[in-house]
Amino acid sequence: DTAVSQTPKYLVTQMGNDKSIKCEQNLGHDTMYWYKQDSKKFLKIMFSYNNKELIINETVPNRFSPKSPDKAHLNLHINSLELGDSAVYFCASSHHALAGGYNEQFFGPGTRLTVL
Amino acid sequence: AQTVTQSQPEMSVQEAETVTLSCTYDTSESDYYLFWYKQPPSRQMILVIRQEAYKQQNATENRFSVNFQKAAKSFSLKISDSQLGDAAMYFCAYRSANTGNQFYFGTGTSLTVIP
Numbered sequence: 001d002t003a004v005s006q007t008p009k010y011l012v013t014q015m016g017n018d019k020s021i022k023c024e025q026n027l028g029h030d031t032m033y034w035y036k037q038d039s040k041k042f043l044k045i046m047f048s049y050n051n052k053e054l055i056i057n058e059t060v061p062n063r064f065s066p067k068s069p070d071k072a073h074l075n076l077h078i079n080s081l082e083l084g085d086s087a088v089y090f091c092a093s094s095h096h097a098l099a100g101g102y103n104e105q106f107f108g109p110g111t112r113l114t115v116l
Numbered sequence: 117a118q119t120v121t122q123s124q125p126e127m128s129v130q131e132a133e134t135v136t137l138s139c140t141y142d143t144s145e146s147d148y149y150l151f152w153y154k155q156p157p158s159r160q161m162i163l164v165i166r167q168e169a170y171k172q173q174n175a176t177e178n179r180f181s182v183n184f185q186k187a188a189k190s191f192s193l194k195i196s197d198s199q200l201g202d203a204a205m206y207f208c209a210y211r212s213a214n215t216g217n218q219f220y221f222g223t224g225t226s227l228t229v230i231p
Contacts, residue, residue, distance in 0.1 A: 105209075
């Protein structure tokens with residue numbers, strides 16, 4: 001059983017296109033995240049949602065728009081793709097910090113986005 | 117914001133030997149959680165081990181153990197009897213127990229296991 005799934009796993013597209021990455025978790029978590037991992041493997045938080053509400057919004061171009069239709073899904077839409085958007089994007093989920101306990105993050109398999 | 121520092125971009129270890137990966141963090145909080153994640157070439161992020169700040173006993177998971185020094189704000193990972201499958205990128209992470217949901221990750225240490 002897949003805990004955190006992302007689709008697609010690979011995405012190759014032309015500059016200027018609009019694309020979406022979907023994420024779903026079946027762990028019953030109420031908090032979901034998007035991370036960007038660049039070529040140097042640095043993990044950068046982009047967004048976090050708790051119960052469909054945006055709670056973390058780091059300095060990310062407004063071409064990136066997260067959407068959470070329910071607490072099990074957090075999709076990432078990217079408009080007008082640029083070469084610098086090429087990276088691996090990870091979705092993750094956890095319980096809320098105030099739920100008590102470790103509340104570690106569970107990660108999806110990542111989506112490798114290549115912008116040509 | 118909290119910062120997590122991994123000062124070793126790359127490490128190598130001989131198969132069956134022991135290696136220690138270092139991690140330090142900066143926080144003014146007293147209650148928090150620390151984690152080590154492993155990212156093999158498959159790129160899947162896998163939780164290796166976790167530690168609660170208010171527990172003095174160091175966490176252990178099979179061949180993986182930590183040396184948690186709260187006063188020094190240090191959280192190193194020891195891998196004993198290293199195996200080829202341990203080759204991966206290792207990330208140290210911090211999470212507050214009380215405020216917010218953000219995880220703070222270090223920049224990672226790439227571990228090579230030499231046969």
